[in-house]
Amino acid sequence: MKSAFLTDATICIGCKACEVACKEWNEVPADGMEWSGLSYDNTKSLGASTWRHVLFLEQPVVSGPQVADTKDPFRWVFLSDVCKHCANAGCLEACPTGSIVRTEVASVYVQPDICNGCGYCVVSCPFGVIDKRPGDGRAFKCTFCYDRQKVGLMPACATACPTHSIQFGPLEELRERASERLVELQGRGYSDAQIYDPRETSVGGIHAISIILGQPENYNLPPAPEVPTIYLKSAWTSAFVSAAILVAVVCAAFAIS
Amino acid sequence: MTPPSNREAPEKATEERLQQIRREAAETSARGPAHNTQIQGHDSYYGLPALKPPVWTWEVPLYFFIGGISGVSGCIAFIAHVFGADPAMIRLLLWIALGGAAICPALLIADLGRQSRFLNMLRVFKLRSTMSMGAWILVAFSGCAFLAVVSNEVELLGYRSTIVSALRWLGEASGAMTGLLLASYTGVLLGATAIPVWFTHRRFLPAHFLTSGLGGSSAILELSGFFMPATQTLGFIAAGLEIVFEALFEIRKPDVEAPLHQGRSGIAFRIAGLLEGATALMIRIIWGSAPGGRRAAAICFLAGSLLSRYAWIWAGRVSAKQSDVPFTLQRSGGAKTLSR
Numbered sequence: 001m002k003s004a005f006l007t008d009a010t011i012c013i014g015c016k017a018c019e020v021a022c023k024e025w026n027e028v029p030a031d032g033m034e035w036s037g038l039s040y041d042n043t044k045s046l047g048a049s050t051w052r053h054v055l056f057l058e059q060p061v062v063s064g065p066q067v068a069d070t071k072d073p074f075r076w077v078f079l080s081d082v083c084k085h086c087a088n089a090g091c092l093e094a095c096p097t098g099s100i101v102r103t104e105v106a107s108v109y110v111q112p113d114i115c116n117g118c119g120y121c122v123v124s125c126p127f128g129v130i131d132k133r134p135g136d137g138r139a140f141k142c143t144f145c146y147d148r149q150k151v152g153l154m155p156a157c158a159t160a161c162p163t164h165s166i167q168f169g170p171l172e173e174l175r176e177r178a179s180e181r182l183v184e185l186q187g188r189g190y191s192d193a194q195i196y197d198p199r200e201t202s203v204g205g206i207h208a209i210s211i212i213l214g215q216p217e218n219y220n221l222p223p224a225p226e227v228p229t230i231y232l233k234s235a236w237t238s239a240f241v242s243a244a245i246l247v248a249v250v251c252a253a254f255a256i257s
Numbered sequence: 258m259t260p261p262s263n264r265e266a267p268e269k270a271t272e273e274r275l276q277q278i279r280r281e282a283a284e285t286s287a288r289g290p291a292h293n294t295q296i297q298g299h300d301s302y303y304g305l306p307a308l309k310p311p312v313w314t315w316e317v318p319l320y321f322f323i324g325g326i327s328g329v330s331g332c333i334a335f336i337a338h339v340f341g342a343d344p345a346m347i348r349l350l351l352w353i354a355l356g357g358a359a360i361c362p363a364l365l366i367a368d369l370g371r372q373s374r375f376l377n378m379l380r381v382f383k384l385r386s387t388m389s390m391g392a393w394i395l396v397a398f399s400g401c402a403f404l405a406v407v408s409n410e411v412e413l414l415g416y417r418s419t420i421v422s423a424l425r426w427l428g429e430a431s432g433a434m435t436g437l438l439l440a441s442y443t444g445v446l447l448g449a450t451a452i453p454v455w456f457t458h459r460r461f462l463p464a465h466f467l468t469s470g471l472g473g474s475s476a477i478l479e480l481s482g483f484f485m486p487a488t489q490t491l492g493f494i495a496a497g498l499e500i501v502f503e504a505l506f507e508i509r510k511p512d513v514e515a516p517l518h519q520g521r522s523g524i525a526f527r528i529a530g531l532l533e534g535a536t537a538l539m540i541r542i543i544w545g546s547a548p549g550g551r552r553a554a555a556i557c558f559l560a561g562s563l564l565s566r567y568a569w570i571w572a573g574r575v576s577a578k579q580s581d582v583p584f585t586l587q588r589s590g591g592a593k594t595l596s597r
Contacts, residue, residue, distance in 0.1 A: 035281045038303045045305060055302060090451060096389035097374075098381035116377045117370015119312040120388040123450040123573070126583075128308040137370025217584045220302035224587035228449045229385050231459045235448035239441035239463035246437065246467050249494055250333055254340040257486035 003105040003149060004171035005158065005208040006178055007080050009219075010066075010185060010193065012165035014040060014078035018052040021160030026051065026143065029133075039076075045220070046081060048133035051142040052157050053081045055219055061192075077213050080157065080166055081221075083108070083129045083142035085207035088227040091141070094124035106171070106207055107144035115139055126203065126225035144207075171207060178211055185211070202227045301580035308451055310577035311570060313368055318566035320364040321443045324395070325470030325562075326477065327357020331402055331436030333474055335429040337487075346483050348409060353477060354432060355406045358399040365395075387446045394442055398435040404428030440470035447569065453513045453583050454576035455569075461502070462569070468498045469562040472533065476555030484548055492554060493541055499534035499561070506530070513582050515575075522571035529568050533561025 022028065031049035036042050039056035046053045061067075061075040068076040089108045092100045099114035100121060110121075110130070117137040121130050130141040145155035153159070158168035167174060178195045185193040196216050197209040203225045216223045301307065334350035337343075366375045379396070383389035405428030408421050441463040448459025455462070472495025475488045506526075510518055517526045537558040544550025576582070 033278075035278075035285050037285045038305075041303075047309075057302070093383075093385045094388060094450075096381070096383065096386045096392055097377040098383070099377070114374075114377055114380070115371065116374035118378070118388055119368070119370070120386070120446075122309045123311050123452050123455075123577075125309065126451040128306065128451075128577075131309050132312045132370055139370075217300055217581075218302060220305060220307045220580075222307065222587055223584060224590075226451075226587070228451050228456060231449045231456050232385065232387070232445065235445040235459035235463060238460040239438075239445055239467075242464040242467045243437040243441055246329070246471055247332065247336065247433075250336045250471070250491065251340070253487045253490040253494070254336060254342060256490065 001105060002171040003107060003144065003207065004085075004169065004174050005082060005155075006167040006169075006174040007082070007208065007210040008165045008167070008181065009077050009079040009210060009212045010181075010190065011163045012054070012078040012080060013163055014054055014056060014076075015162065016043075016054050017160040017162060018080045018157035018166055019043065019050070019054060021156040022052045022142075023049075025145065025148070025156035028140075046083070046127075046129045046141075048131040048136075048140040051082065051140075055079045055081055057214070057218055059214060059218070075213070079210060079212060079219055080161075081210075081219065082157070082208050083144075084127055084203075085142075085144060086127075086225075086227065087204035087206065088202060088229070090124040090126055090203075090227045090229070091121035091130050091139075093227065093229045094120045096120060103144075103146055105144065105146070105149050107146060107149075108141075109143055109146050110139060110141060112138055112140070124228050126222055126227065128220075174209065178209060181211055196221055198223075198225055201225055202230045300584060304580045306578040306580055307583055308577040310574040311452065313570060315567075316364040316368045318570045319563070320361055320368075321466065321566040322469075322473070322563045323357050323364070324361050324443060325440040325466055326473040327354045327361070327402075328398065328436035328439035328441075329467070329470035329474040330354045330357070330477075331398065331405070331429075331432040332434075332440075333471075334405070335433035338426075338429055342487070343483070343485070344413075346478060346485070348413065349478065349481055349483070350474070351402065351406045351409055351429075351432075353474065354398075354402040354436060358395070358402045361395055362399075365392075387442060387449050391439075391442050391446060394435055394438045398432065398439045401428050401432035401435050405432050437467070441467050447573065450573075451583070452573045452576050453579065453586055454516050454572050457511075457513050457586075465502055465565075468495050468502070469533070469565065471495050472499070472537075472558045473562050476558045479551045479555040482548075484551055489541070489545065489551065492551070492558065493538065496534055496538035496541065496554070496558060499530065500538060503530035503534045512579075513576070513586065515579065515582075516572035517568070520575060522568055522575050525564055525568035525571060529561045529565035531561070533558045533565065537561065 028049050036044055039058050041056040043050055043053045057077040059075040066075055067073050085107045092108050097114050097116055099111045101109055103109050115138040119132050121139050130139050132139050154168045158166045182195055192214050196212050199205045201224045212219055330350045331354035334347050337347050366372050378392040408425035411421050444462030444466040447455040448462050475491035478488045516522045537554045540550055540554040
């Protein structure tokens with residue numbers, strides 16, 4: 001079965017229960033507390049010790065549901081972001097130790113007993129998710145609660161979510177559910193609602209899709225993420241051509257003298 | 258049971274922390290309602306970075322530099338042998354190759370988060386992971402350089418035989434091939450990532466790093482007293498190429514290249530380019546007939562070459578934090594169409 005998340009920004013109430021449940025279940029260490037001043041988002045981004053991140057968007061939209069503040073109205077939108085578990089995952093392709101693997105539920109899993117902290121996955125993730133944990137040295141990200149899934153439990157975040165904004169299930173079923181929900185939302189006046197599920201790019205689909213209001217960029221979601229291995233062919237071609245030219249130049253230099 | 262005195266301490270600390278949080282909250286709210294000043298734009302999420310910056314430490318750019326020089330040295334040693342050049346120079350080149358091959362793994366291991374697990378690099382052989390390829394290239398190059406040095410030393414001691422000679426040719430030829438891979442794969446390593454300033458230059462980086470390795474290897478020969486015409490020629494070519502590269506960056510300046518023009522990484526990149534390009538070439542033209550001039554040009558090139566590796570890593574860190582650039586590239590198709 002291909003497990004997946006469907007995270008619906010139109011239902012999320014920004015309670016951060018998912019962040020807490022994830023930290024507790026996975027025993028993810030604390031990574032500091034800083035008042036950001038960016039709405040109620042003091043988490044700011046996913047990272048080595050943040051595997052669920054609730055975004056707080058304040059959109060300059062003054063009509064429709066979810067509008068806050070009567071004096072100076074704005075639309076307040078929340079979305080719980082997570083590792084996308086890409087079909088073609090940059091981190092998995094880049095990993096030189098084979099620590100990052102694809103599991104039987106189609107998720108991307110970092111084996112902590114193999115990772116040697118080389119850091120190449122960090123620059124290979126087009127979503128900026130995986131990172132090296134300071135003090136530990138290894139790379140960490142969402143495990144898709146692989147341990148829970150092994151014994152038939154839902155991931156901790158989806159279990160804790162009080163509004164069913166985070167739904168867990170088979171990918172195809174969730175895609176259908178997302179389409180139905182989109183039609184419903186548009187019927188209710190959310191004209192800028194859309195499904196974030198980039199399938200047309202080299203990433204080839206993700207296992208953590210979402211329903212968002214507005215553009216993916218507003219949520220720091222790349223509109224067309226590419227897996228960096230697509231750059232290998234042109235880079236290696238350049239390396240071989242340049243090496244051949246170098247050999248010719250050195251031969252010429254010794255032949256002349 | 259924990260003694261009461263120890264239990265009071267954390268409570269006091271918690272109270273102090275709470276006071277601090279209250280003070281910070283008051284300061285933040287004094288700046289006015291968050292949505293008035295920080296309301297969402299269209300390009301990113303509060304301008305926060307969408308990518309993670311490289312976590313590599315200072316050892317990695319130094320490794321790029323040393324690996325480049327020792328790899329190209331292995332290649333020049335073989336070609337010099339084919340053309341019957343000075344055996345003393347070939348001997349030095351082979352030792353540079355082996356010395357570099359000995360230093361490089363130490364630098365790479367020092368950068369690892371879990372150094373005791375460095376051998377995990379050789380658990381798998383992954384063509385699609387440039388980091389994995391690099392580990393195997395370094396191992397192969399070390400073996401070839403070792404074989405070449407040992408057989409060369411045996412020959413110099415006077416034990417000449419067909420087998421020793423064959424082993425030397427084998428070590429040198431395979432050392433030349435793996436050396437070229439070692440000097441160029443680091444460009445591929447940066448090029449095949451999600452960092453905009455790196456992947457948009459994935460064709461340029463391997464050529465740039467090879468040129469750097471060529472000029473660096475020839476510079477070390479000159480600093481060791483080998484002032485033959487070949488090293489002068491190679492010095493001229495490497496510095497000339499670096500000027501061309503530098504000029505290309507000055508002509509067109511898209512947003513994605515901002516880290517190469519602005520800030521600390523931009524200054525480092527420019528100084529590096531001037532040192533290994535224009536300065537090294539000018540010294541060679543004006544003062545190139547004297548050993549002192551060639552030494553000065555060699556030092557300039559080496560300094561510029563080393564600094565440029567650091568500039569590329571620093572530029573990568575800045576590039577990862579340019580919140581709008583990756584999205585703009587993707588919207589314009591630049592992330593994909595430039596790739597093939």
